[in-house]
Amino acid sequence: MSDSKAFKLPPEVIQRLTLRSDAKGLTQLAAHLSLLVLAGVALQASRDSLWLLVALPIYSTLLIFLFAPLHETIHYTVFKKRWLNSLVAAPIGFLLLIPFQSFRVFHYAHHRHTQNPELDPELLDMKPLIRRHYWWYLSG
Secondary structure, eight states, X not given: OOOGGGGOOOHHHHHHHTOOOHHHHHHHHHHHHHHHHHHXXXXXXXXXSTTHHHXXXXXXXXXXXXXXXXXXXXXXXXXXXXXXXXXXXXHHHHHHTOOHHHHHHHHHHHXXXXXXXXXXXTTSOOOOOOHHHHHHHHHO
């Protein structure tokens, strides 16, 4: 089907899917963090066994999937209260070594210039960073 209208969702569905909620956001975050803690306990318990081969990928997957709430909170699309988005983004960014304020600026530039090879920061060649600049970047 080449007709782009065939892939559009009705406005009421889009509105329902994009509804921000402090309670739902905090519930989902608590569930994710609980699974991460449980996987961390399993990882610790399996340190000296072959169960480590199961626990490590599970823990690693849950950890890297923290990027999803980071991405959504920098867009302010999770919580009704804007400050709550930043409050949640800060520790997640710290855990992932992605300072949320820097990521927010970088990502907004990406959205403004998507697929423009001269302006989209995701397409620009990154020069090697010297250690001082890397630590400055990590500090946010």
